[in-house]
Amino acid sequence: MENVHLLLTLRGPVWRVRILSGGTIRWKSYRTADYPTPEAVVRRCAEGLVSGHENDKHDEPHGNGEEKVIQHCLPLRVRWECWRRLEARTPA
Numbered sequence: 001m002e003n004v005h006l007l008l009t010l011r012g013p014v015w016r017v018r019i020l021s022g023g024t025i026r027w028k029s030y031r032t033a034d035y036p037t038p039e040a041v042v043r044r045c046a047e048g049l050v051s052g053h054e055n056d057k058h059d060e061p062h063g064n065g066e067e068k069v070i071q072h073c074l075p076l077r078v079r080w081e082c083w084r085r086l087e088a089r090t091p092a
Contacts, residue, residue, distance in 0.1 A: 006045055006080035008038050015041045021049070038082040046078050 005020040015035060019026045028045065035041045 001075045001077050004046075004049060004076050004078045006042060006078060008041055008080065008082040010082075010084050017041060017045055019045065019049070038080075042078065042080050046076065049076060049078075 002021065007018040007020075009016045010032070013032050015030045015032060015038075017028045017030065019028060028048075030041050030044060035044055
């Protein structure tokens with residue numbers, strides 16, 4: 001069984017997701033209009049990791065077209081945490 005850790009942060013209207021799997025860090029972004037809750041984002045990420053849809057609009061290559069879709073054959077254990085918004089605090 002492969003362990004996958006997801007860290008979700010909300011930055012404006014976009015969820016940023018850090019995917020830590022097999023010692024590799026990858027990043028994904030999802031619009032809050034499409035995925036309004038952290039649970040919806042986690043489900044979307046897990047589905048993408050298991051199925052590896054190459055034609056999915058969220059997995060399209062950006063920039064140089066070198067992004068690769070990784071498909072996992074092993075069962076996954078997904079653990080996740082959500083930090084909601086990252087805000088800079090001013091000293092009191």
